[in-house]
Amino acid sequence: MSEEFQFSRRVQSVRPSPTLAIAARAGELRRQGKDIASLSVGEPDFPVPAHVAQAIEAALRKGATRYTPSAGLPELREAICAFTRTEAKLDATPAQVQATAGAKQALYNACQALLDEGDEAVIPNPYWVSYPDMVKLAGAIPVELKMSAANGWQPTGAALASVMTEKTRVVILGSPSNPTGAVWSAAALREVADVLARYPRAIVLSDDIYSKLVYGGVRAPALLEVAPELQPRTVIIHGCSKSYAMTGLRLGWAVGPKAIIAAMNKVQDSSTSNPSSLSQHAAIAALTGPQEPVEAMRVSFEKRRDFMLDLFSRVPGVRAGKPDGAFYVFADVSSALGRSHQGEKVGGTVRLSEILLETFGVAVVPGSAFGAEGFLRLSFATSEDEIRRGVERLAAGLASFT
Numbered sequence: 001m002s003e004e005f006q007f008s009r010r011v012q013s014v015r016p017s018p019t020l021a022i023a024a025r026a027g028e029l030r031r032q033g034k035d036i037a038s039l040s041v042g043e044p045d046f047p048v049p050a051h052v053a054q055a056i057e058a059a060l061r062k063g064a065t066r067y068t069p070s071a072g073l074p075e076l077r078e079a080i081c082a083f084t085r086t087e088a089k090l091d092a093t094p095a096q097v098q099a100t101a102g103a104k105q106a107l108y109n110a111c112q113a114l115l116d117e118g119d120e121a122v123i124p125n126p127y128w129v130s131y132p133d134m135v136k137l138a139g140a141i142p143v144e145l146k147m148s149a150a151n152g153w154q155p156t157g158a159a160l161a162s163v164m165t166e167k168t169r170v171v172i173l174g175s176p177s178n179p180t181g182a183v184w185s186a187a188a189l190r191e192v193a194d195v196l197a198r199y200p201r202a203i204v205l206s207d208d209i210y211s212k213l214v215y216g217g218v219r220a221p222a223l224l225e226v227a228p229e230l231q232p233r234t235v236i237i238h239g240c241s242k243s244y245a246m247t248g249l250r251l252g253w254a255v256g257p258k259a260i261i262a263a264m265n266k267v268q269d270s271s272t273s274n275p276s277s278l279s280q281h282a283a284i285a286a287l288t289g290p291q292e293p294v295e296a297m298r299v300s301f302e303k304r305r306d307f308m309l310d311l312f313s314r315v316p317g318v319r320a321g322k323p324d325g326a327f328y329v330f331a332d333v334s335s336a337l338g339r340s341h342q343g344e345k346v347g348g349t350v351r352l353s354e355i356l357l358e359t360f361g362v363a364v365v366p367g368s369a370f371g372a373e374g375f376l377r378l379s380f381a382t383s384e385d386e387i388r389r390g391v392e393r394l395a396a397g398l399a400s401f402t
């Protein structure tokens with residue numbers, strides 16, 4: 001018997017996550033016994049640092065399994081303040097911190113606290129897939145700040161000025177970027193800040209989740225270091241997922257003006273309450289303990305990035321710029337589009353990715369998932385062997401197009 005349900009307009013406005021759909025299909029094929037090389041992962045393939053694992057065990061033994069304050073344990077919020085001072089050049093107090101179930105929830109809480117029906121939220125394009133949907137789930141309208149490969153995916157003041165309006169309530173910035181791997185320069189951030197000066201109502205959400213994953217001696221300039229005047233209206237989003245290989249532990253945070261954090265606390269109080277108590281203890285250990293494991297992971301990502309780029313330099317039809325951060329190569333494969341595979345003309349990267357997965361056994365993420373048709377996102381957060389197999393299959397796939 002089939003039943004018809006009436007879903008909310010907000011839920012109807014969002015699509016199922018395309019990245020999760022690819023991961024699910026790749027998993028299904030693997031379960032059927034197919035050999036799949038995955039370049040679609042969005043998480044480090046390392047275990048949590050040993051001292052973090054020990055802290056979880058110790059917390060469990062001590063019985064730290066009860067509710068904590070909704071915004072997180074005071075010791076954790078202190079540790080986040082210290083981290084933010086170094087990473088983002090922001091002096092904050094624990095009342096300006098909300099610990100959350102992953103950076104994703106921090107962004108979600110901010111959207112719920114700040115956006116109303118009809119408000120506009122500027123998101124960078126190419127965007128992380130969840131930004132537009134979070135904006136829509138808050139009833140607001142995502143408006144895209146277009147960037148281009150031609151200038152290394154840097155935002156420009158002119159592009160931002162062309163999309164800002166009196167209705168812009170939130171501007172989401174993110175460097176290093178998922179999916180492009182671009183690290184935005186201080187000059188680009190300055191241009192952005194100069195435009196924002198004309199829109200004092202707009203609140204900035206600075207998604208710094210990849211700030212520690214930068215390569216080749218590059219440092220990701222912090223927005224508030226370049227534009228300290230934005231401090232009264234900037235919320236920094238960060239977390240343990242990417243830097244400390246803690247994706248499954250779900251521990252992120254927001255640091256910002258007290259009044260905005262208080263409003264976000266209302267959202268969290270009435271939805272999830274505190275993030276997992278054990279994950280909070282894990283995060284305290286990660287932030288206050290030895291940082292060598294983070295550096296070791298960064299060094300290994302840098303090697304894998306160079307390895308992947310070297311392989312791509314020998315693949316015709318792929319233009320892969322060098323990412324300075326995160327763990328993705330955002331490769332231009334537009335030369336394959338409009339050509340044919342086994343008599344079928346392939347017009348977009350969704351279909352191209354399906355063919356690569358189903359026929360050639362490599363999982364990649366289509367650029368259209370990030371609002372940028374003609375590109376594929378290829379993750380190097382995996383072993384060199386997996387990278388080699390993945391790139392070989394991608395090359396074979398593209399070579400089969402006529």
Ligand SMILES: Cc1ncc(COP(=O)(O)O)c(C=O)c1O
Nearest residue numbers: 102103104128178209239241252
């Ligand atoms: C740009 C960006 N922001 C936020 C997140 C969410 O991180 P978390 O796992 O902490 O929710 C991700 C994860 O893929 C991301 O790529």
